[in-house]
Amino acid sequence: MKINVVENGSKSKLIAMLLEDNGSERELVRTDNGRDDLLNRIDDMGLSHLTVEFK
Numbered sequence: 001m002k003i004n005v006v007e008n009g010s011k012s013k014l015i016a017m018l019l020e021d022n023g024s025e026r027e028l029v030r031t032d033n034g035r036d037d038l039l040n041r042i043d044d045m046g047l048s049h050l051t052v053e054f055k
């Protein structure tokens with residue numbers, strides 16, 4: 001599993017998507033507060049051990 005982060009529209013809106021090993025994808029979290037906020041939210045979910053890619 002890994003997490004892909006994409007920008008939605010403006011550069012301030014980030015969406016983290018969880019990509020499962022079987023190829024399925026689901027939204028984890030959205031933020032308007034930048035990368036640090038997004039990474040903190042992922043850490044709060046206990047998923048900081050996964051690879052995070054910003055696309």
